[in-house]
Amino acid sequence: MPRPVRPLAAGLLPLLVWGVLAPGGVLAQGTGQAPGQPPGASRPGSPPAPDPVFEAARAAFEARPEAERRAVQDALVWAGSYNSVVTGTFGRRTYEAIGAWQGRTGGAGTGILDEAGRAALIAAGEAARRAARFTVAPDPATGLVIGVPERLLPKRARVPGGSRWQSPDGRVTLDTKAFAPGDTDLDALFAQSTAAAPDRKVTYTLKRPDFMVVTGETPAGKFYIRHAAGPAGLRGFTLSYDKATAREMDRLVIAIANSFVPFPGEAPVAPPRPVATMPDPGAPAGGAVSGTGLVVGPRRIVTVLPGPCAGPQAAGQPARILRRDEGSGLTLLEGAAPAAPSAVLAPAPGAPGEDVIALAAGADGPVVTTGALATGGVLAPLQPGAAGAPVLDRSGRLLGLVARMPTQARLVAGVLPPLTHPLVGLEALKALLGPDAPAPPGAETRPMSAGAVAGRLAGAVVPVRCGP
Template structure:
């Protein structure tokens, strides 16, 4: 695959085809054509009756010390059954991963590991880790800690500001990078990482005040970019690999889980848009910046947009009773049952609200989505499509504002699947319907934000998020 100049200019490595991993390293992965392992049935969406099997599995798992719980999750990663963050917290993903591993081993998928099964799982995970010669160690060039599959990435060299590990044929590359304080900022790195070109498609992007994550693909490859900010500056890594290698998705998860940008400092919270249960989902093989400091926070039912003092517009299901905004009770002033739009009276934070766009967006136009996440607002890039918005959105983004590249409001996300599924560890972009400008203007009436009299210049995704993140609040139904 050629090395396009635009990819190099964007700070990415060439994404070239790579060979398979050593057989011992993938012994736990089903071969092509193998029947899919049957995991425990997914939990129904909404406030369902507690699942006795799930609750029994949770009790058994949580009876173990935290170090043992984390070891089980790590072994599940190496066994190819778990594609989330290793935290030691039990949730639906851990439950299904244990069941999937049990099914592959030929036993009943109970989600509960007895002592022999637990020992077998840990042994299988350790065997896969050793086969890959996965070594977690400080990188002297940057100061960060990261895990490297040294059997696969056996070539090591210094690069400007960091270290490069490559496969012998140079087709899989892991780069670390450190920036001194003031050398650059997260906004600039995020804009660079999330830039799309005809040869380069961004499949997931997330920006928080102290870290960014961007994943994407080219014609033949995938890339994963992670940056974190701290008192010592910025640190991160970029991994590029062939999209045909299913085994690399598992290694990306292991590398991401090992990443610690500032060892010795208080760890930053990991990117954790939550799906179901009490553990973080893994959009785009999302990494952790270190052990979490507390239990993950349950996600909001949806996202509300502050349009004026004590005025929030949201998309609510018809069954929504007792809405709460940012944890406080809110009152429904007006609603439109056809679109699900509702105007709420509730406590609102200070901050700027986006103006309405002068016209609906055309298909193919870039868009930014600001949603209420478990740890604060998240920003995701997408593209306007004929049927709505094409973007990798997480639960909690229903009602999230969709903005154009000038930060003007194009509409709200209408609804989302209750439990989106990952494909090869990556949350795929899906087309989500939008509530458009006409419906917003009709519902809001005099409360509708004004439309600017003239065009405004385009902004970076980071600048838009920084300007309007304060106008995004979590909305929950039923207290």
């Protein structure tokens, strides 16, 4: 099994900075005795014996195209499992991060992603990126390229020599800065950034001929300073944030630092990623996802409609309400349901703390979210539009539907946190569906990974909306 990954807050910034130094952009990802290696397998001072599990994971990872390898590492950053530089190269941290992700999502922790697992990881990373509205683009004021979590930092202004992005309450600030050749040098900036002050403690410094990094703390906050030198002068950024936001900002520091390109003309830069706005499930505009439906049989779709619904549509086609429970909003629709495997009902309600998977309809396809059953509902970072989303156990059996969702996402430091959402359970489903209820499985179903569950049932999840 992979060794446990340290929490992001522990040693985060030194790890992130050190990865930049490895020759050729390859991460300095650690050495030492491999997981599972017996003590004494190698003589002191000799190289550690090869770990066949690690080497198999390396071979599987390196067999993928570079763009896919980078996408996996980027998704691991957003999933909170990886705290180093996105390079597309494989090392111990990538191996452990994949294992940690698999462990959290019910996998075996092998460090090898199958197609379904890779898709689930990429979807989870993209969902977190969208929740932050993280946009990588050139800064016109300085010429550098940087990623900005625009949902957290919506305020933008020009400042002398650069740009400033800030949170509405001023507790998080990102400043870019450019200096023309001859205005100053890296030594002077480093001395200024590391100067002692009674209300400021420097926690980490690194200086090389072409770049510098300084991190530290104040009584109420944390900061990260980075500058690079080149023929065009000096370019860099400073990120400062309140300690109350540190849990989420420590992850965003990684994403911002990984996106930073001081002189984009000297290296290829990935094009800015499109940022999808979060649909408002209360909006009747054409194409908006109001909620989620689950195919339970031929032309049968079950969903939750908290309020009146004129002109219901499922999967983009007109639908008709067959039965509805006014108390819970649980509704059975007749419509052009796609041919897809239908979920089966679990034999019994799950217990609080049990790991579950929610499949919600999104603007670009099903959104896979992992969570846990909680007293009164399901604890998960669900997006608006997840009302009616099926909640499944690790065997892919239906435990209930998400009862309702707020019309706007509640964000913490720009990222959607897990919240407890009410659940329409098995008894209500059986009562409403009656003869349309999916038949229970004939034999016990083995546990599966979240990716396998999603891969089996994603085709049975459809968007539902009200209105013409």
